Amino acid sequence: MKNRHLVSINDFSKDDIARILELAAEFEKDPSQQILEGKVIASLFFEPSTRTRLSFESAINRLGGRVIGFTDATSSSVSKGESLKDTIRTVANYSDMIIMRHPIEGSAHLASEVSSVPVVNAGDGANQHPTQTLLDLYSIKKTQGSLDNVNLFLVGDLKYGRTVHSLLMAMSNYENVTFNFISPEELRIPSEYKLFLEKKGIPYYEHRDFDGIIEHADIIYMTRIQRERFSDPMEYEKTKNSYVLRDKMLENAKDNMRVLHPLPRVNEIHEDVDTNAKAYYFTQALNGVFTRQAIISSILGLK
């Protein structure tokens, strides 16, 4: 994987993903190693994303690397009207790798075409966020022992949620995976993904609520439902409470079942779930650090 860009989860083969997950497990055992000493990594956040940025910076700092960059576009030359291409070409001269977050879709791909150093996409609008997908895969593998034979429940905004779409594409490469989609009518999983699953012969089921199905889940992947996604605000008010996970709903869940969420959580997981041993979302965020250590060190050819 040395010197390769990570723009889309589709850039990594099943073998590449397996290698990243193995490395992430190594970093989990020993997260502080000085392998990035002398390396300068640019962290370009054209829009704020505190969680993702801190996770990357923690990963780099624990490995002894240095970080340069900006945390939102107003403090960069973009505010003077510089093109993305010029910003990337310049920053590539100053650094060994570029990590970028940008609100416009396809921006990371364009950056990878003009950059002389590897580019890691930390989210390009609604398009891709591959390091999130890899940390989700790591969390599923760690809690289930394997990425095969998983009954995956995806809940909430399945129409616009890019984490859901990337996770679906990535999980479709494993054996005996079943998808259950739970969402309001307006935020159903787009038909292109259903067609994709049908073509691959992967079973999926759509539901409007959780009734009587939670006991089948291995993973419940929750996402936030945003008010502004609804054309009719009344519809939002009517449906919002149907997609809130509460502790008592997990009574009959399997022992191995874990609740995941890309965070930030607002109210879709009630706080009473936090103390349940099946709540995994904060550990999932920690896994993000190990996964990003694995991605950075493998792209820089250090592991």
Added chain:
Amino acid sequence: MEEKKLQVSAIKNGTVIDHVPADHLFMVINILGLHKIDKPITFGTNLESSRLGRKAIIKISDVYFEDEDINRIALVAPEAKLNDIRDYQVVNKRIVEVPDRIVGIAKCGNPKCITNHDNVLPKFEVANKKQVALKCHYCEKITDSEHMEIF
């Protein structure tokens, strides 16, 4: 039959592009860069066509096109037919084929795509050749023929 052919006068040598949808004539001119060619060119448009309703025809003297160039008009004139003419005779008949990849020509239909924000040439993989659908090389979104904007 003879009368139809004479709606645009015959050429001695060159290329005849027939069955261009009348409302796409100027797009074809743009895509092929015909406005930069200094050879005699004649156009006929709003001609009757049983297949297209109204069609256009273009005759370009002394110029021949490579398949690769001509396939660029497939997005706007998928049923176009080309005749290479030498000494008033048709020596080669070609039909347009939708290529696997498109560079430029169309705009990505996703308003949030980088190609609509930065100065970058749109590139597409053709996801469906029959009902033309283009997958953006950058944002990965599909633009179908209904939402396709040609520039």
